[in-house]
Amino acid sequence: MLLKILREGLGRTIALGDRLTRPSPLKRSSQEQARVAREVQSLSLYQFYACPFCIKVRRAMHRLNLPIETRDVNRHPVYRAELEQSAGKVMVPCLRIESDQGSQWMLESSDIIAYLEQRFGTA
Numbered sequence: 001m002l003l004k005i006l007r008e009g010l011g012r013t014i015a016l017g018d019r020l021t022r023p024s025p026l027k028r029s030s031q032e033q034a035r036v037a038r039e040v041q042s043l044s045l046y047q048f049y050a051c052p053f054c055i056k057v058r059r060a061m062h063r064l065n066l067p068i069e070t071r072d073v074n075r076h077p078v079y080r081a082e083l084e085q086s087a088g089k090v091m092v093p094c095l096r097i098e099s100d101q102g103s104q105w106m107l108e109s110s111d112i113i114a115y116l117e118q119r120f121g122t123a
């Protein structure tokens, strides 16, 4: 219980630090940004606010200027249930990727960031 409170407090401190020190978002032409905004409609991030690994991913989303929907699994039992059923466990962050082939559930913050960089980054 005490450990849980300490973890939550630490996570919230990191989240605040992130908000205060975020890098400026990638600039795109309005046409290009509109295209990216349409593309990310097929993505959603299952996460919770004070999770350091989720903060790392949200920071990358901000840097890459990606308006991806976030789904808080602590606040919404339906998202928790979806995650558990489809990804096989309640572990966040998890990126849900919708395509014609169905849903893909990507766990691991580093893999998610690498995927977003590769798909939406400049390099």
Ligand SMILES: N[C@@H](CCC(=O)N[C@@H](CS)C(=O)NCC(=O)O)C(=O)O
Pocket (backbone or CB within 6 Å): 051, 052, 053, 054, 090, 091, 092, 093, 107, 108, 109, 110
């Ligand atoms: N290696 C994973 C670690 C993710 C992780 O440990 N997430 C924690 C939250 S910070 C979690 O989901 N724990 C399960 C739970 O809290 O129920 C990553 O980088 O994504």
